[in-house]
Amino acid sequence: MENRWISADKGWEEVAAGVWRLRVGNPSGRTPSSIVQPLHKTEALERMGSGSLPFQLSEIELRTDQLRTVITLPLQRDERLYGLGLQFMRMNHRGRTRYLRVNSDPKQDTGETHAPVPWYVSSLGYGIYVDTSRIATIYCGSAVRSDCLYGEAKDRNSDPDWKATPVSDQVEMVIPDQGAELYVFAGPTILDAVRRYNLYHGGGVLPPRWGLGFWHRVPKSYSADEVLKEAMEFRERGVPCDVIGLEPGWHSRSYPVTYEWHEGRFPDPAGFVDEMEKNGFRVNLWEHPYVSPDAGIYEPLKALSGSHTVWHGLVPDYTLPEARQIYSDQHRREHVDKGVSGYKLDECDGSELTRNSWIFPEHAEFPSGYDGEQMRQIYGLALQKMTADLFRAAGRRTYGLVRASNGCASSMPYVLYSDLYDHRSFVRALCNSGFSGLLWTPEVRKAENAEDWxxxxxxxxxxxxxxxxxxxxxxxxxxxPEAEPVVTKYIRLRMRLIPYLYSAFARYHEEGVPPIRPMALEEAFAARNARGESKLDSTDFAYGASAESELDDQYMLGDSMLVAPLFAGERSRQVYLPVGVWYDFDTGIRHEGGRYIEASPGLDTIPVYVRDGSIIPMMPELPHVPRQGEQVAIELHHYGTASGKFRLFDDDGESFAYEQGEYRWREAVLRVLEEGRYETSVSPAEQGWSSAYSGFTWVCHHLGTK
Amino acid sequence: MENRWISADKGWEEVAAGVWRLRVGNPSGRTPSSIVQPLHKTEALERMGSGSLPFQLSEIELRTDQLRTVITLPLQRDERLYGLGLQFMRMNHRGRTRYLRVNSDPKQDTGETHAPVPWYVSSLGYGIYVDTSRIATIYCGSAVRSDCLYGEAKDRNSDPDWKATPVSDQVEMVIPDQGAELYVFAGPTILDAVRRYNLYHGGGVLPPRWGLGFWHRVPKSYSADEVLKEAMEFRERGVPCDVIGLEPGWHSRSYPVTYEWHEGRFPDPAGFVDEMEKNGFRVNLWEHPYVSPDAGIYEPLKALSGSHTVWHGLVPDYTLPEARQIYSDQHRREHVDKGVSGYKLDECDGSELTRNSWIFPEHAEFPSGYDGEQMRQIYGLALQKMTADLFRAAGRRTYGLVRASNGCASSMPYVLYSDLYDHRSFVRALCNSGFSGLLWTPEVRKAENAEDWxxxxxxxxxxxxxxxxxxxxxxxxxxxPEAEPVVTKYIRLRMRLIPYLYSAFARYHEEGVPPIRPMALEEAFAARNARGESKLDSTDFAYGASAESELDDQYMLGDSMLVAPLFAGERSRQVYLPVGVWYDFDTGIRHEGGRYIEASPGLDTIPVYVRDGSIIPMMPELPHVPRQGEQVAIELHHYGTASGKFRLFDDDGESFAYEQGEYRWREAVLRVLEEGRYETSVSPAEQGWSSAYSGFTWVCHHLGTK
Structure with missing residues (x-):
């Protein structure tokens, strides 16, 4: 029974510092890497050293038969496994089977999501990635081989320790393909493994600074005049806003789409975008990939598209350079050259879990040789790459939204979003996104009431x-109306935090540290949270459960801020503060960390905590982010009683000049001499450096004061 | 892009009357057919003739590449597709993609279920079956090729007829295998196609007569004394009961199991079963397939089991004769020879959609060469076949419960059940079971209140x-207590109906007509139900929907009774009566069919309607079904004003002698001469025939009376 398998020889290759690769069989080469073609940040990896692994590479087995490739990896008894893409239902996947299909309806805890990634990081400080465009199934210790090292049979009737899923000593990954390419990323810490994954795939994206401002999308079928009017209301009310998104109806035809402006609603697209720009608004365009027969690019794309249609629209094969050229020429001419700032790439994920399915099938054929399964897994990624390249060619950074992604996506200027609308799941996804080189926005649409809003x-x-x-x-x-003061308070805070956020993204780019991080990536986070153990319910669900709370409702924003959202209906919540001293961002109240605290602010406040000694650079509540070349004054806010420093990123905020070294890190340092006496400095930029900052003021927040 | 595909030549073979087969590539041969090895009822098929198809066989395409086989079939614009196994979520699968994995948690409408079957019947009167142990994905008109005959692109913003799933002109089936074997079953009616499917797979099962009595399962960990005491309470209270089921705890070890009696609770198994038998109770034993290390058969089975364990129990490879022998020897000695009547075969389906997964993985290896995917798909079927053979060898019919099934199952003496517990889904599954050669019990466990109960x-x-x-x-x-009178009324009705039900099963066996049938299988059912059209909800669900009510809450029981359940909370419901005249079974009120009527009986009554002229044979409310050789008197109940006849099956009710011709059809005929005057007859059995019936009495229910 074994002889039909072909096993990989053990030819592991260290492809970068602390990154090893092994191939087995004949992988198709149709992979996320082949789509993104990331520029590995080998120097940054080199600076991290080779790291270490808690097992020998030789313990990993890869083998393939004609239908599938199986990868087996060791697992320690108490190891926890995180990542696997934009997961909405849980943090730690230990004991679960994950079916990593791209899917727009992840309503059951199967592993399916808009952005599944066959990549996990272990609490022991290493990461595993399979570069594949097939749907991987990962048995995260959910399958127990007969020679398993742990555990033994128990009697469910008499033994309260009986578990439906016994502890397994292996992860098993199954790829329905005739080969695979596996990567191992070293630690030593779990954050190091994440950083290596991000750096190997090009480093994190650095968005344009305006991308971090506030965004608003207007209702579908709005005309140019209606958009302008709605945009100007932000200015009149003094609510900051940087980007206005257009929704279905700006096209001449929607579902499928033409990518051409609707002549009635947008008679002068360039003039419209100019007018918006004059008022400090960037324009973002919604679209999806299915091309209407009424589109000018339909005929040229027809022979370069798949065997199946979606909503009777073409499904172009954008793995082909000719197809990308047709799309890009049209988009450059009609959108990018007219000043459009980016896209919202909708419905590239597909659906068959709800009543209305809409996707090409797994066996669809594409001219490149991709099949439907592969195309669906990488379609969002292909659209991200194609549009990112379009803006890169124009010398302008873009930042947009996308509904599907996969591995290798760290460097893509796109943020995921979803039709799901459960607030807790949204926050859990925010936590999880940081494990997998993904960004996620818990977008707001409607609300049940002002509190939810x-x-x-x-x-x-x-x-x-x-x-x-x-x-x-x-x-x-x-x-x-009753919520407006609180809502605008946070939109304004967003604007003030942009220097802080932008610097966090620069660190994402340069060091691979995600700007949004789950608590499990924090060095200071050692204590385990063991609240909650569910009971056997023999009738409704018969297999028992051990629920492990995984801090899925609080996260780090940049290096200093810990955000612990409250949800509608809650008056208070438990917040876990890592070891150290923390200050309530709003009240200044001091908390000892390494424990849970109770947070019960009113509706006007989301609990946020800053580390002792944090410096948070802030800018004024401008109506929109300063344009390239404009300067802004910075307030450096220091919290607590410890000394601290902050590295502030300084570049033009919009172009790719930073890739050629046209950036500076401005180090702001505050040294506490004695209580109430400080020594502060900001490293100057050299003569001739065109800084984005016109000056710095220090603001100190003492213990117990604000 | 096409040349990698290998297409089937068009060598269709008519393997039985109105049944055609085509092979492509190298199907594995590991199929439901190979497990069940059905005795095709070729003579019964011959009697049906070759039938007809609404398309040419040459329109069907089969092709395979190295990873998957694709089958393409024509589809007319208004065709409806039913079947696909024990589906809980819908009747008509047109427009849906069905992923036919065996799964114990079918909580989303994906196609997954305990008993998925790659078999569908069309409203145009034909059926399609793929004999495979792989997980088939069936695009039931949910994928639209670029050359689709129907429809064109619409603008969702402006066109109210826009649909998320456009109408497709093809069914596409995908089998992840290097070949497949396809069967086409002719009509001309949809019921004919179902009958051919059942007959080709051995005809429907004929259960022992006691199997149709009332069953009760005692709580887990009951001792022999507790079981006997609880059983005798049925006798004391005069509540009929034929079968008592034992649950976890009768084994020496549970989860995994030993199949050996718990010495403390069952010190004398044979004596216990005898004592039960004396009181008219059969004993049914719960078990699952995962073998405890404490079982005597563990060591001999070890080398004949899969690479993975479930709950640290072995997963034996029962496709191997040696493994079947070990299991069967132990079961014969310990259970069958001691008088046990059958099994409840639990947890052969597997779960990974809930928090607690427990199943061997898809890539598990088995000594026979089956992999985990294949084994999971046929495991329930293999257990059914192995245990059915065990009782056949003993010359006694069995009837039991099973949690997993697949194709070719019509002749298996097993009824499906589930951990799901939504009453409407249970009833929908009851309707659907009739399309796919499956039986299903909407078992009762607990209830929210007396009404639900x-x-x-x-x-x-x-x-x-x-x-x-x-x-x-x-x-x-x-x-x-407040519900007891109603509940016992229906348990007693069940007992009275056994001659009627048993004859319906005999017809299932002989003619392939399912004893429980959805309305779509009724000849008289022509009118379409077009109630309900859901609206586009642009925010919560953005793709629109057209819901089609499919009469998923009423069904035919045998030839004459239409059952239309009420659900807790309902005071009335709409019932669709097919064309003709119907009588309310309880009130005798006459209804014209071909339309909806309103039913609003009290809680003491479930709406049941009988056709005009129906004859329903009933027996007395005995404490248990007559034993083999015992005779019972029959009341022949005639309803309405039309003449009618009923074919009453007459055999020993327990052995396989009927397969050797040891049965008779007793034809009861009532001819209406004029209002109130009848001529009745029952065909006599010949001299020496040992009938199950001691005599016949006619009871006539007139229009408007009871």
Missing amino acids: VRRMQVVCLSPLAMLNAWADGTKPWSF | VRRMQVVCLSPLAMLNAWADGTKPWSF
Whole structure:
């Protein structure tokens, strides 16, 4: 029974510092890497050293038969496994089987999501990635071989320790392909493994600075005049806003789409975008990949598309350079050259779990040789790469939204979003995104009531993309009058935090440290949270359960801020503060960490804590982010009684000049001499450096004061 | 891009009357057919003739590449597709993608279920079956090729007819294997196609007569004395009961299991079973397939088992004769020879959709060469076949419960059940079971209140297996005192209906007509139900929907009775009566069919309607079904004003002698001469025939009377 398997020889190759690769069989080469073609940040990896692994590479087995490739990896008894992409249902996947299909309806805890990634990091400080465009199934210790090292049979009737899923000593990965390419990323810490994954795939994205401002999407079928009017209301009300998104209806045809402006609603697209730009607004365009027969690019794309259609629209094969050229020429001419700032790439994920399925099937054929399964897994990634390249060619950074992604995506200027709308799942996804080189916005659309509205707006303002998506409901920041003061307070805070956030992204780019991080990536986070153990319910569900709370409702924003959202209906919550001293961002109250505290602010406040000694650079509540070349004054806010420093990123904020070294790190240092006496400095830029900052003021927040 | 595909030549073979087969590539041969090895009822098929198809066989395409086989079939614009196994979520699968994995947690409408079957019947009167142990994905008109005959692109923003899933002109089936074997079953009617499917696979099962009595399962860990005491309470209370089921705890070890009696609780198994038998009770034993290290058969089975364990129990490879021998020898000695009547084969389906997964993985290896995917798909079937053979060898019919099945299962003496517990889904599954050669019991366990309890008990008493499953809750028919009179009324009705039900099963066996049938299989059912059209909800679900009510809450029980359950909370419901005249079974009120009527009986009644002219044979409310050789008197109940006849099956009710011709059809005929005057007859059995019936009495129910 074994002889049909072909095993990999043990030819592990160290492809970068602390990154090893092994191939087995004949992998198709149709992979996320082949789509993104990331520029490995080998120097940054070199600076990290080779790291270490808690096992020998030789313990990993790869083998393939004609239908599938199986990878077996060792697992220690108490190891926890995180990552696997944009997961909504849980943090630690130990004991679960994950079916990593791209899917827009991840309503059951199967592993399916908009952005599944066959990549996990272990609590023991290493990471595993399979570069594949097939749907991997990962048995995260959910399958127990007969020679398993741990455990033994128990009697369920008499033994309270009986578990439906016994502890396994292996991860098993199954790829339905005739080969695979496996990568191992060293630690020593779990954050190091994540950093190596991000750096190997090009480092994290550095968005344009305006991308970190506030975004608003107008209702579908709005005309140019209606968009302008709605945009100007932000200015009149003094609510900061940088990006306005257009929704279905700006095209001449929607579902499928033409990519051409609707002549009635947008008679002068360039003039419209110019007018928006003059008022400090960037324009973002919604689209999806399915090409209408009425589109000018339909005929040229027809022979370069798949065997199946979606909504009777073509499914172009954008793995082909000719197809990319046709799309890009049209988009450059009609959008990019007219000043459009980016896209919202919708519905590249596919659905068959709800009543209305809409996707090409797994066996669809594409001219490149990709099949439907592969194309669906990488389609979002291909669209990200193609549009990112379009803006790169124009010398302008973009930042946009996408509904599907996969591995190797760290460097892509896109933030994921979803039709799901459960606030807790949204926050859990925010936590999880940091494990897998993904960004996620818990976008706000509607709300059940003002409280829900406020709680959602607070979180989205402390996320990678602060957006109100009013396409269907027409909500505005002022839709709930009683909530408006709190909502605008957080939109303004978002604006003030941009230097802090932008620097966090620069660190993502340069060092691979995610700007949003789950607590498990924090060095200071050692204590385990063991709340909650569910009971056997023999009738409704018969297999028992051990639920492990995994801090899925609080996260780090940059290096200093810990965000612990409250949800509608809650008056208080438990927050776990890592070891150290923390200050309440709003009240200044001091907390000892390494424990849970109770947070019970009113509706006007989302609990945020800053580390002792933190410095948070802030800018004024401008109506929009300064344009390239404009300077802004910075306030450096210091919290607590410890000395601290902050590295502030300084570049033009919009171009790719930073890739040629056109950036500076400005180090702001505060040294506490004695209580109430400080020594402060900001490293100067050299003569001739065109800084984004016009000056620095220090603001100190003492213990117990604000 | 096409040349990697190998297409089937068009060598269709008519393997039986109206049954055609085509092979492509190298199918593995590891199929449901190879497990069940059905005796095709070729003579019965011959009697049906070759039938007809609404398309040419040459329109069907089969092709395979190295990873998957694709089958393409034509589809007319308004065709509806039914079947696909024990589906809980819908009747008509047109427009849906079905992923036919065996799974114990079918909580989303994916196609996964305990008993998925790659078999569908069309409203145009033909059926399609793929004999495979791989997980087939069937695109039931959910994928639209670029050359689709129907429809064109629409603009969702402006066109109210826009649909998320456009109408497709093809079914596409994908089998992840290097070949496949396809069967086409002719009509001309949809029922004919179902009958051919059942007949080709051995005809429907004929259960022992006692199997159609009332079943009760005692709580887990009951001792022999407790079981006897609980059983005798049925006798004391005058509640009929034929089968008592033992649950976890009768084994010496459970989860994994030993198959050996617990010495403390069952010190004398043979004596216990004898004592039960003396009182008219059969004993049914719960088990699952995962073998405890403490079992005597563990060591001999070890080398004949899979690479992975479940709950640290072996997963034996019962496709191997040696493994079947070990299991069967032990079961014969310990159970069958001691008088046990059958099994409840639990947990052969597997779970990974809930928090607690427990199943061997898809890549598990088995000594026979089956992999985990294949073994999981056929495991329930293999257990059914192995245990059925065990009882066949003993010359006694069995009837039991199983949690997993697949194709070719019509002749298996097993009824499916599930941990799901939504009453509407249970009833929908009852309707659907009739399309796919499956039996299903909507077992009752607990209830939210007396009303829910009564409504569930009413339905289960009019199902293929009338069971109260009290393993976890300890409920009895008298648990809700206020409901006891109604519940026992239906348990007694069940007993009275046994001659009727048994004859329906005999027809299932001989003609392939399912004893429980969805309305779509009724000849008289022509009118379409077009109630309900859901609206686009742009925010919560963005893809629109067209819901089609499919009469998923009423069904035919045998030829004459239409059952239309009420659910807890309902005071009335709509019932669709097919064309013709119908009588309310309880009130005798006459209804014209071909339309909806309103039913609003009280809680003491489940709406049941009988056709005009129906004859329903009934027996007395005995405490248990007559034993082999015992005779019973029959009342022939005639309903309405039309003449009618009934074919009553007459055999020993327990052995396989009927397969050797040891049965008779007794034709009961009532001819209406004029109002109130009848001529009746029952065909006599010949001299020396040992009939199960001691005599016949006619009871006539006139229009408007009872």
